[in-house]
Amino acid sequence: ETGVTQSPTHLIKTRGQQVTLRCSSQSGHNTVSWYQQALGQGPQFIFQYYREEENGRGNFPPRFSGLQYPNYRSVRNVIALELDDSALYLCASSSDRASYNEQFFGPGTRLTVL
Amino acid sequence: AQSVTQLDSHVSVSEGTPVLLRCNYSSSYSPSLFWYVQHPNKGLQLLLKYTSAATLVKGINGFEAEFKKSETSFHLTKPSAHMSDAAEYFCVVSDRNTGNQFYFGTGTSLTVIP
Numbered sequence: 001e002t003g004v005t006q007s008p009t010h011l012i013k014t015r016g017q018q019v020t021l022r023c024s025s026q027s028g029h030n031t032v033s034w035y036q037q038a039l040g041q042g043p044q045f046i047f048q049y050y051r052e053e054e055n056g057r058g059n060f061p062p063r064f065s066g067l068q069y070p071n072y073r074s075v076r077n078v079i080a081l082e083l084d085d086s087a088l089y090l091c092a093s094s095s096d097r098a099s100y101n102e103q104f105f106g107p108g109t110r111l112t113v114l
Numbered sequence: 115a116q117s118v119t120q121l122d123s124h125v126s127v128s129e130g131t132p133v134l135l136r137c138n139y140s141s142s143y144s145p146s147l148f149w150y151v152q153h154p155n156k157g158l159q160l161l162l163k164y165t166s167a168a169t170l171v172k173g174i175n176g177f178e179a180e181f182k183k184s185e186t187s188f189h190l191t192k193p194s195a196h197m198s199d200a201a202e203y204f205c206v207v208s209d210r211n212t213g214n215q216f217y218f219g220t221g222t223s224l225t226v227i228p
């Protein structure tokens with residue numbers, strides 16, 4: 001069984017550019033969450049997708065947008081970049097949106113904004 | 115709203131001595147609580163979780179945690195530290211109000227001295 005994968009592993013962009021981060025969830029999972037982890041901080045919840053619909057958003061502006069494909073397995077997160085978006089972006093999947101379910105995390109995409 | 119406070123940003127122990135990483139939570143509803151570990155350049159891995167069953171929860175690699183509702187705490191312990199335990203540890207809360215949206219603490223960095 002393949003775990004959660006993310007691409008690319010690293011990105012360097014400049015302010016104002018747009019970036020697309022991709023995630024493939026674990027087989028059988030229909031819920032995917034995205035987190036932003038700044039250096040030395042804990043991950044912060046960006047948003048969650050459940051069966052192709054956004055199912056909650058943290059304190060992040062609309063320029064963070066996402067999409068979950070009909071197969072549930074692939075999700076993208078698109079950001080129109082500002083300088084303080086530099087961080088590790090983590091994707092996690094779970095079997096459904098119940099609060100007690102474990103989330104399985106991918107290795108992350110390290111984004112640097114210059 | 116949910117939140118988590120990890121009371122120590124850094125903990126240093128000698129190999130073979132006990133480990134205590136402290137976590138207090140806030141939740142309006144019955145919480146689910148998790149401990150995740152993040153080794154350098156590796157993804158987040160679940161150590162253990164509490165989901166309203168037994169209050170003493172055993173996890174992987176000899177770790178355990180006790181849910182204390184009266185103290186709103188979920189401290190992580192291990193009887194004897196091993197060098198491989200050196201990592202960043204995150205306490206996480208979710209609840210039925212927001213489902214499978216995770217709220218992380220700021221993390222505790224564990225150093226194990228040989």
